[in-house]
Amino acid sequence: MFTGIVAAVGKISSVTPLAGGLDAGVRLAIDAGALPLADVALGDSIAINGACMTVVEKGAASFAVDVSRESLNRTVGLEQPGEVNLEKALTLAERLGGHLVSGHVDGLGVVHSFEPVGESRELVIDAPHELAKFLAYKGSVVVNGVSLTVNRVEDLEADGGKVCRFSINLIPHTIEVTTLKHLRAGSKVNLEIDLIARYVERMLSAKG
Secondary structure (H helix, E strand, C coil): CECCCCCEEEEEEEEEECCCHHHCCEEEEEECCCCCCCCCCCCCEEEECCEEEEEEEECCCEEEEEECHHHHHHCCCCCCCEEEEEEECCCCCCCCCCCCECCCCCEEEEEEEEEEECCEEEEEEEEEHHHHHHCCCCCEEEECCEEEEEEEEEEEEECCEEEEEEEEEECHHHHHHCHHHHCCCCCEEEEEECHHHHHHHHHHHCCC
C-alpha cells in the first residue's frame, strides 16, 4: 500500500529486454535520486509513476525492477529512460498524507489541458468512460503516482466516444517535487481510482 505522496523523483537510467521474445517484459535500472534505500530489501515494493513494482536488485543509490509485458501494455512512463515519481510502500508507523493507494493502474488518461490559474495550474484530464463512476467532486484520484483531489468532473461525448473529463488544481509545491511539471496537452498518464470507491461499487453491484 502507498499514500500517493511522492517521496522523490528518480530516473530510469536503462531499459533492458528480458529473455522470452516479444512477449517478455523489461528490467528497469533506476537512479533513486533522493529516495533513501537503506531500509529497502530485495522483494520490497516501490511505486514507480503509480505502478507497484518489486525490487530485484539494489545498490547504494539505485535499484532495479522487472516489468511484465502486461504491465507495460497498461501503463505509461515505464518503457523508456526518463524521470519517474517514486514512493516506498507505506508502513503502519507513517502518516497517511494522501489517501490509501494500491499501486495498481486502473486505466490511462489523456491530458486535455494544463494551464496556469493564478499561482497554481489547472490540470484537466480525459479518463476512460469506464472509470467515470469512480470519479467524484472532491474525491481522490492518483495521477502518475500522485494523490490528488478532483475539483470538477463531467461526462462528455468526445472523439472516439464517451470520456470522463475531470480537473485538478496543482499548487506550486506539487509541481516542483513531482514529474507532473512535464505534462502537456496530449500526454498520457497512469490513473488509479479511489480504493474505497472500488469496494463500494462492488458491494452495490454484487447480486444476492
